[in-house]
Amino acid sequence: MTRTDSRRARMVALGAAGAMALAGTAAVAAPAAAAPGAAQACEKRANDTVAELTDCVTLDGVMEHLEAFQAIADTPENAGTRASGTPGYTASADYVQERLEAAGWTVTRQQFEFPFFQQSSSAFAQVSPDAAPYTEGTDYAVMTYSGSGDVTATAQAVDIAVPPPTAANSTTSGCEAADFEGFTRGNIALVQRGTCPFGQKVTNAQAAGASAVVVFNEGQEGRTDVVQGTLGAPGATIPAIGVPYALGSTLDGDTLRVAVEAVSEFRDTENVIAELPGSTTDNVVMAGAHLDSVAAGPGINDNGSGSAALVEVAENMAEVDLPNTVRFAWWGAEELGLLGSNHYVASLSPEQREDIGLYLNFDMVGSPNFARFIYDGDLSAFPAPEGVPVPEGSDQIEYVFEDFYEEQELFYEGTEFSGRSDYQAFIQAGIPSGGLFTGAEGIKQPYQAEAYGGEAGVAYDPNYHQVGDDIANLDPEALDQNSDAIAYAVLTLGYDTQRVNGMIGKPVPGGTFEGDPAAREYRLSAAQANGGGGLHAGHDHEHVGEEV
Missing domain, CATH: 3.50.30.30 (Glucose Oxidase; domain 1)
Structure with missing residues (x-):
């Protein structure tokens, strides 16, 4: 795995204090104040090289979208949430549509009915004996x-x-x-x-x-x-x-008291789909993030972070002329069982499914006590999900993200395709998949604190699925780095997916790194079983039926 002269070896030798210092020197710095005319330059050019696009995809830009999501949740009529089936979700979808249409993308909204549930209070007690x-x-x-x-x-x-x-x-x-x-x-x-x-x-x-x-x-x-x-x-x-x-x-x-106050009914919600046509339509590069929060809070890390990063990338690549069509999706009702992405894939004809060359998933990319997780497409850290083989080509998607992190000298590790986020519907449809994740309720390990900073023994996101998942519940370093990683991967694969599915395009201007997966310096080997996005209803948090 890592060489003895690698940065990880140097961190181990230096100890925790030295590790933090090295982590700081290697990290992508938070953006300085933009030079006069810098924003105008990004708007006027195509941003069709890696350097130009990652220069224009900024932390300030991502935070602008996250602040908009927070403001939506803070509106009194939205009651602190952006959950699907609420006015806060509709306002979030309106925001995404307006920003992308203004940038020149073609946007559609796919409505579907879903089972809505929102609990407001409960009590349980033994009254007697x-x-x-x-x-x-x-x-x-x-x-x-x-x-x-x-x-x-x-x-x-x-x-x-x-x-x-x-x-x-x-x-x-x-x-x-x-x-x-x-x-x-x-x-x-x-x-x-x-x-x-x-x-x-x-x-x-x-x-x-x-x-x-x-x-x-x-x-x-x-x-x-x-x-x-x-x-x-x-x-x-x-x-x-x-x-x-x-x-x-x-x-x-015994005499018991059981009290629940909740809304349980069927409601309508929607996916937001934006498309940037390429030279061909039969090799779509698709990227998605769920737009909804849980009912408990505004959902700024989960998953405003992935949603905002996609908006920022989309706005800055709207003028790129690509061989492959790029399609972005902001999913609804993910928090109630991946409903939006499942509905979308189920609605496709066999020919439309075949036209999707790959899918990239971004569910929590700015966790406050982050790790850098890449979905384990080559199954080097985790076994294949039971009954759902990881599609061929997913390993190469993993390597695209690894190439970026290696070039930036940033540590990373694999995370499991556990079925806990929106990649699941695409994997089940045989579409190569991958993406990024910075951790949810799992506990950060000492080796991870050494590599990434932060605090061992504490959740990657201590406010996961809580009211505290607000605009302060982010790590700007992780958000900045991962926004660039998303931009790099979408642009690289928008030009050429040959390494994933054999479809030939042309090399991305600025270079595809394509390092040797067997000679990675910054890949950590002690991967933890996290799995993406978190404990969503209908999955390992809640038992839909009975496991024998």
Whole structure:
């Protein structure tokens, strides 16, 4: 991997203080005040070389877009969020469209219906025989698409297994209407995770007259924690929560209070698609970032950062005459299960899918305690996702980003294609994919703090999916470097994708670095299992069904 005279070896020898100093000297500096006429120069020229485009894609430019997203969220009627299905998302989509159309791009908006859920409050407590209040996130979690209500009633067990079943013998608690024979209407149904989707359990409980549902974990190894699940879609009219095995297995016959206030309904949202026509239309270079935030906050790092970087790159390459068509996408409803990107790919005809040469994904590129992650297209750090082979050519996309970081003498490492961001639909469609990520809720390791700076033992983004993901929740160094990396990759591949899929264009002016992947100096080998974008509904944060 790295040579003994590499910068990493020098950092190890110097220790933590020296590492921080070296990291500072190698980093791309924050932009100085622009020289008079510099912005005008960028607007008047084509920016068709690596040097010109990366000179014009600036941190100041990206921050202008992020400040606009923050201002949108801060508008009183938008209530601090840019989540899909809210006015804040529509205003964000309007902003992107207006900026790109002004720059000369052709912009369309693809509408689709999606299941919306926004929780405003909850409470869970044991009322008797002993009073015991419980804490959301620690003792219980509200099911996505839970109904609303404030219920105090007796908990009644429904076909539960205590002691817990074995791993090979999952429970069927609540999976059949017959499980509720003898159930007392108005009671709170106490059911156990296992076999069928949570939505099916709640539907059966609701039909039997339950006033609320408490789902507790099965109890065998690996299934003891708080159940964090989804009902799959709106429709429930009663509150539904999940609890750990240790708590749930003791609640039968107790009087409980379960309260949830939430909006759960179907709403419309949209993807924003912008296209810069090339000489050909059958080898589209596509790049995307999800535009929506979670309901809890403005979503400036997740994923205003990727969205703003794409706007900045698009504005500065609008006059480039490329062999390949370039198509940018700002996805809606990613935070509720990658819905926008899945809808887009599903809407394509086989011929339209075939025309997409590759896809680049940018979901969180400015995390405040960042690492430089590149999706592991050559599978050198992580195995292929189960049941979804990484398409051929994805390794070469990874090497494009590696080439940039190597040229800049910046450390980087691989991250897993875990299915947690919008590349997933493209991989499943057989389209070569890659991209960048700076970390979400995962914990930064000591070797990463040594290489990138920041603090070991702390999340890459301590405000991930929280109200604190605001304009201050960014690292300008990471945002600046990654905006240039995005510009480099889009321009390079817009000129020529031969290394990815054999389609010949022409070399990018300014040079494609194309270093030897076997002789990388700045690739770190101790990759961590992060996977991009974070814990999104319908994925590893929430159990849509039951894993046996």
